[in-house]
Amino acid sequence: MKKLKISKAMSVEEAGEVVNQLESKELDFVLGHAVTQYDRMQSKRKYYNPNALGIYLQAVKEIIGEVGRSKDNVSVIRKHFLEPMVTSVIKNAGKLGETILGQRKSSLKKADIYNWKNQPEKDGYFTEGYDLKSISFAQRMLSYIERSSVLKGAGITAEIEKKTKDIFVVFVFYPEDVDKKLVTSVRRIHADTKRDEAVKYRF
DSSP states (O other), X not given: OOOOOOOSOOOHHHHHHHHTTOOHHHHXXXXXXXXXXXXXXXXXXXXXXXXXXXHXXXXXXXXXXXXXXXXXXXXXXXXXOOTTHHHHHHHHHXXXXXXXXXXXXXXXXXXXXXXXXXXXXXXXXXXXXXXXXXXXHHHHHHHHHHHOHHHHHTTOEEEEEEEETTEEEEEEEEETTOOHHHHHHHHHHHHHHHHHXXXXXXX
């Protein structure tokens, strides 16, 4: 198994910028890793509390419950941990988070996005087609898009077409002036759905 590459030097400010870009599941993972690492360091001290890790992990659970209501993950973390622990946690979470963001970008580059021939068109929109190998996962991606108030509010719509025996395509229609971050969000939905599909069906 290939080891994660973690950068050696990162300031708490730089780490905070990374942490603020993480989604809830990613943040849950990196914070769990960071508090466990902090507890491991503390275990070498004379007055170590063997129950501390359980308290830290409960705090992580509470943080994850709050971040959905805040755009500033770091501020939420600082509400639950004190110095010097909070600096250690943010820096370690940022180091691992940097690797996760790199992997996320890589998965987006590898996503199969096609300009299909004879793809549906709408005036004032541009279209991207995202391939999947099963109708159930194509419907899952469509459902994610339709249930997103942000995508819907931006005028983004989608439909499914069966292109070949083994390929279903989710065609997504973007207004020509759409925020490119929303296009990236849809591409991420496709990459995540395609990964889940591969795990289930072992394509």
